[in-house]
Amino acid sequence: MKILMMMVMIHLLCFLQSSFFTFAILDPIDFLSLQSIRNSLADSPGSNYFSSWDFTSDPCNFPGVYCDSDKIIALNLGDPSAGSPGLTGRLHPAIGNLSSLAEFTVVPGRIIGTLPNSISQLKNLRFLGISRNFISGDIPASLGQIQGLRTLDLSFNQFSGAIPFSIGTLPALSNLILNNNRLSGSVPPFSSQSQTLTRLDLKYNNLSGSISSTSLPSSLQYLSLSWNRLEGPVDRILTGLNSLNYLDLSMNRFTGSIPASVFSFPITNLQLQRNSFSGPVQPVDQVTIPTVDLSYNRLSGQISPMLSTVQNLYLNNNRFTGQVPGSLVDRLMEASIQILYLQHNFLTGIEINPTAEIPLSSSLCLQYNCMVPPVQTPCPLKAGMQKTRPTDQCIEWRG
Numbered sequence: 001m002k003i004l005m006m007m008v009m010i011h012l013l014c015f016l017q018s019s020f021f022t023f024a025i026l027d028p029i030d031f032l033s034l035q036s037i038r039n040s041l042a043d044s045p046g047s048n049y050f051s052s053w054d055f056t057s058d059p060c061n062f063p064g065v066y067c068d069s070d071k072i073i074a075l076n077l078g079d080p081s082a083g084s085p086g087l088t089g090r091l092h093p094a095i096g097n098l099s100s101l102a103e104f105t106v107v108p109g110r111i112i113g114t115l116p117n118s119i120s121q122l123k124n125l126r127f128l129g130i131s132r133n134f135i136s137g138d139i140p141a142s143l144g145q146i147q148g149l150r151t152l153d154l155s156f157n158q159f160s161g162a163i164p165f166s167i168g169t170l171p172a173l174s175n176l177i178l179n180n181n182r183l184s185g186s187v188p189p190f191s192s193q194s195q196t197l198t199r200l201d202l203k204y205n206n207l208s209g210s211i212s213s214t215s216l217p218s219s220l221q222y223l224s225l226s227w228n229r230l231e232g233p234v235d236r237i238l239t240g241l242n243s244l245n246y247l248d249l250s251m252n253r254f255t256g257s258i259p260a261s262v263f264s265f266p267i268t269n270l271q272l273q274r275n276s277f278s279g280p281v282q283p284v285d286q287v288t289i290p291t292v293d294l295s296y297n298r299l300s301g302q303i304s305p306m307l308s309t310v311q312n313l314y315l316n317n318n319r320f321t322g323q324v325p326g327s328l329v330d331r332l333m334e335a336s337i338q339i340l341y342l343q344h345n346f347l348t349g350i351e352i353n354p355t356a357e358i359p360l361s362s363s364l365c366l367q368y369n370c371m372v373p374p375v376q377t378p379c380p381l382k383a384g385m386q387k388t389r390p391t392d393q394c395i396e397w398r399g
Contacts, residue, residue, distance in 0.1 A: 025058050027070045029097050034059055036094035044085040044109055049078050071100035078107030087111055096121040108132030120145045129153040141166045151175040163188050173197055180204040187211055195219040203227050213237050224248040235259045250274055263287045312339040324350035335359040343367040343383045346394060350374065370394035
């Protein structure tokens, strides 16, 4: 009997020691903060991310929780697998108590409310990614206090108000992704001393105003400002961005000329459509960008033969005049040009045999110019039904 009792005591002692070490592994502040964060969130129907979050065991073994010694260094909330329905609830301010946190992400879901100001207390934070939820309110200006922040991704939410100027002063920031929100105001200037920013994505917002030539660092490789209300010239800005490999300025109100240097950028898609760019288009060398979209602007003059090496060329809805260069026709007939949209300009002619058969892989549209199209080709529906521009418009434009 005594032996049995001793064995029971030994097992009990081992259990108590085990339990003690379980709770002693994680720093108490991190432990309580993680409980608060958990209690403010829930699984969406179909998600079971929190099912294994049992606080009677070591939280460092929870899915999405990563520790170094007794501190949480990364917190990835939600199941990142494809099709996961994500989380609901709100982000608890206790997130700011995880003093060693270097990475904080939230998978797409239905989290609402504001972004806690307490996040600015995370001095070790390097990566903050909370995309595709329903977080609203202002972006806290206090985020500018996180000097080591490298990636800030708050895209596809409902943030409003201005982008804090303090964000532009972050010395280590390399990725700023704020697209698909409701942000307004101007694009903040970025510190000229910092040459770390490589990706700037602000598309699908309500940003307005002009961009100064000193606002954007030359280190940028990816720049998307489309679907805003930005205005003013960009020639001096673009001339200084020699590292760009992606550029989209479409759907704004930019004015002035398009600098020739843009056509030598190592990009695959030049998107400048639906602005108010004006003047001639004069690339210095043959353009090697596969897709160039300059449609719906106020560009004028003759079409440059240097554009004949573009595979998909959208020059429609501008004010181009004169003959279509023969080099474009030759490339079209060779099927090297797949799309050549020239409709809604003031072009006066094109040298092409009326019996020529356009390759099936290519599309040509010549509608609504100052000529009768010598070949009949299918055009986009938005080109309208009129084949030729009224004579009085052509005379007025020439005059």
